[in-house]
Amino acid sequence: MIDVENNIAMLNERIFLATIRAGRSPAEITLVAVTKTVPAEKIAEASEAGLREFGENRVQEAEPKILWSRERGLGLNWHMVGHLQRNKVKKAIQLFDVIQSVDSLPLAHEMSQRCAQAAAVRLPILLEVNVSGEASKYGFAVHEADGRVLDGFLTAVQEIEALPHLELQGLMTVAPLGPPEEELRSCFRRLRLLLNILREQLPNRHWQHLSMGMTDDFEVAIEEGATILRIGRAIFGERGK
Numbered sequence: 001m002i003d004v005e006n007n008i009a010m011l012n013e014r015i016f017l018a019t020i021r022a023g024r025s026p027a028e029i030t031l032v033a034v035t036k037t038v039p040a041e042k043i044a045e046a047s048e049a050g051l052r053e054f055g056e057n058r059v060q061e062a063e064p065k066i067l068w069s070r071e072r073g074l075g076l077n078w079h080m081v082g083h084l085q086r087n088k089v090k091k092a093i094q095l096f097d098v099i100q101s102v103d104s105l106p107l108a109h110e111m112s113q114r115c116a117q118a119a120a121v122r123l124p125i126l127l128e129v130n131v132s133g134e135a136s137k138y139g140f141a142v143h144e145a146d147g148r149v150l151d152g153f154l155t156a157v158q159e160i161e162a163l164p165h166l167e168l169q170g171l172m173t174v175a176p177l178g179p180p181e182e183e184l185r186s187c188f189r190r191l192r193l194l195l196n197i198l199r200e201q202l203p204n205r206h207w208q209h210l211s212m213g214m215t216d217d218f219e220v221a222i223e224e225g226a227t228i229l230r231i232g233r234a235i236f237g238e239r240g241k
């Protein structure tokens with residue numbers, strides 16, 4: 001039996017200790033509970049335990065859960081954290097409060113247009129960055145050694161920044177699975193340095209968020225400056241069981 005309430009209490013304790021170790025304030029950290037494969041009753045338990053931010057990685061799986069949570073008046077905020085196909089954008093902007101996984105310029109344009117058609121206010125977004133350079137990962141490419149790639153990213157950011165219906169709030173990354181701690185740390189650090197570059201280049205925008213850190217790596221992410229953690233298994237147990 002998975003005890004969601006107890007898992008959240010233990011997780012909050014670990015988050016608290018990691019922020020204190022890092023000389024940060026726990027108030028700087030937003031916990032997003034990632035509910036892919038998790039049934040609605042477990043989401044209700046997490047909501048009763050006080051969580052308000054939830055994440056899903058696929059529009060199709062998210063839709064019934066989000067509609068269910070709205071019907072029940074739970075007042076949850078939903079974050080899209082997985083790759084978004086352009087033909088799912090229309091649906092995604094109706095469902096999600098934040099899109100963390102904007103990973104290309106055409107996707108951003110499509111989103112802004114769809115928001116305009118829906119007469120929506122500015123939709124909060126994060127840009128997903130592939131800091132590890134793994135070919136299997138989604139996200140903007142930003143290899144340090146190659147200045148031109150970084151230039152390309154900065155140009156894309158300027159264009160997205162100017163889109164009228166998107167509210168660019170920061171960066172998101174998915175770290176590699178199970179690398180040595182130093183490699184993990186350098187991935188998170190690269191995302192933070194990138195955010196600092198954006199702060200210098202585009203000082204008018206409020207660059208507040210670094211979404212990084214999952215069940216296996218969130219303590220290192222906190223030490224490296226994460227403001228949003230996306231956590232599934234530490235709350236809901238192993239998936240597929």
Ligand SMILES: *Cc1c(COP(=O)(O)O)cnc(C)c1O
Nearest residue numbers: 034057081214215230231232233
């Ligand atoms: C599944 C998922 C998470 C949560 O992963 P856990 O290891 O279960 O904490 C976070 N971010 C993304 C993008 C995911 O797909």
